[in-house]
Amino acid sequence: MMSIPRKKKKTRKLRGSRLYGYGKQRQHRRSGRGGGFGGAGAHKHWWTWYTAHWPDYFGMGRRGFKRPRAVAREINPINLGDIERMIEELKEKGAVKVREDGKLEVDLSAAGYDKVLGRGRISKPMVIKARAFSRMALERISQVGGEAVKV
DSSP: OOOOOOSSOHHHHTTTSSSTTSSSTHHHHSTTTTTSSTTTTTTTTTHHHHHHHOTTTTTSOSOOOOOOTTTOOOOOEEEHHHHHHTHHHHHHHTOEEEOTTSOEEEEHHHHTOOEEEOSSOOSSOEEEEESEEOHHHHHHHHHHTOEEEEO
16 A cells, blocks of 8 residues: 655544544454454455465465476577677687688587677678577678578
8 A cells, every 4th residue: 555645644643533534443453454354365355465475375376387497498698799709718618610711610509609699790701600590690690701500
């Protein structure tokens, strides 16, 4: 419930009134206002409150669909601009080779990356091997004269 900003609290204003603006004494004190005594209504009208604020109370919480681990795989992406910056690191990992035609062959799956994203640019033509490429990455690799090879 939202509170109304006041200079003085309502309780300070109604200090001598005994009922504090609730009409009869029963309207504010007994079980009528909260929807029952104690935890009454936990499986009825308080259900959404219990599942949101106390999810393990009934031992299940809010249920939903969870993809199996075999299907849901973490994707480790890398941007095009980062590939060119990280060439030395990738050479140390053994993921970069120089081909006979002078192009660099970068095997990102050997370096632990799955997908190439199109942010940034590359200046040299490269042959980049990865499991997946974004549309923008494919365009930018071909603009420079490189190749994108899906592994």
